[in-house]
Amino acid sequence: MSPFILMRYSAILLLRQNISAIEGVKPIIIKGACYAVGNGSSINVWKDPWIPWVDNFKPKPKHIDAPLTHLMVSQLIDHAQHQWNTSLVQDTFDQQSAQAILNIHIPLRFRPDKLIWTPNNKGNFTVKSAYWSALDSDNYLPQSNLPWKRLWNLKAPERMKMLLWRIGTTTLPTKKNLCQRMLIQDSCCALCKHELESPIHLFIECPIAKALWLSCCWGLKPEEHSIQSPESLIKLILDPPKAPCPEEDQWLIPLNMAFILDEIWFLRNQSLHKGSQIDMQAAITNIQ
Known part of the structure; x- marks a missing residue:
């Protein structure tokens, strides 16, 4: 095998291993990653995590059988008043989700939405906070009986x-x-x-x-x-x-x-x- 082919094979192998490693920690990232609402233009209401106080950071519709149409968070905000469109929020989501959304602070000066790491009080991702988050995950780390x-x-x-x-x-x-x-x-x-x-x-x-x-x-x-x-x-x-x-x-x-x-x-x-x-x-x- 030529050195060039060997280098290519090694690079492909390392890439696959890196992808596998990223996939392995995905449950931990999902558990702690949530958007901080800025102008709401980049957050999909139903697909993206953006509500800190509900399961999976995602809201539930007011009616279970209601179709989940494409909806951005920016469409829920009264931009002139810098506040939520309360009636629209209450008509769209169940009571728990609606109350959680209304508790989210809308900044006076709109800024871009930002993905933050909730286990850290400053919103910054750290290996230490991810480690402790992983320890709380029953499905990620293997159980050990060592004292x-x-x-x-x-x-x-x-x-x-x-x-x-x-x-x-x-x-x-x-x-x-x-x-x-x-x-x-x-x-x-x-x-x-x-x-x-x-x-x-x-x-x-x-x-x-x-x-x-x-x-x-x-x-x-x-x-x-x-x-x-x-x-x-x-x-x-x-x-x-x-x-x-x-x-x-x-x-x-x-x-x-x-x-x-x-x-x-x-x-x-x-x-x-x-x-x-x-x-x-x-x-x-x-x-x-």
Whole structure:
């Protein structure tokens, strides 16, 4: 395959993935996007979201079987008085929709209609507000049984808590995750160079990972604990098996396990991005 054809194929693949990603967040955008009425000339009454206090930001007709003719918001406004045409609004919409429309402020100086993001008090779209909006959506984010509060209260550096969170939510950029988003040539584990680099393989099944667990975690063999998913790996860390140490030191077990995951991820990145040789003794020393 020529470089030109390969570049074209990669561009098409990335475009499709971007379109898919946009479609994936569409329910969240629909949930929070609403027009702020200016002159009303660009807002379709029945198709566009424009009423903040009703379901889906769209009005309901006064009569259910009434035909929804083409109607712009500007046609509902008495432009000379800068107010709603009350009788027309009440004759067109049901009582709840009509009252909500009449509560919308008409600006003294007409301005263009503006699409705003309602979860933000300034109307601006932010990733943070979209994230919290997504958490409130039962149909968007997969449900997780992980006790996140316990994770954030773990006695460990914040950087490691974030790593555990990324593992548990499958957002860590392992090669398996990258393959689902873009075209990469090599999907093999950066440590052993054999299997597909999934989170479970990298942190549990890879021979390098197994050696670190065995050497640094009281001879622990993770494969004996039925770890089938990233969630179950995090659950094992939050509810670890007993270790041969005093009872008052048992809190060190999750911390030690987090250090092992952190070192595995560090070795993986050093090998992948810098071509570094794996020094097992140095890795064990780092964990200890």
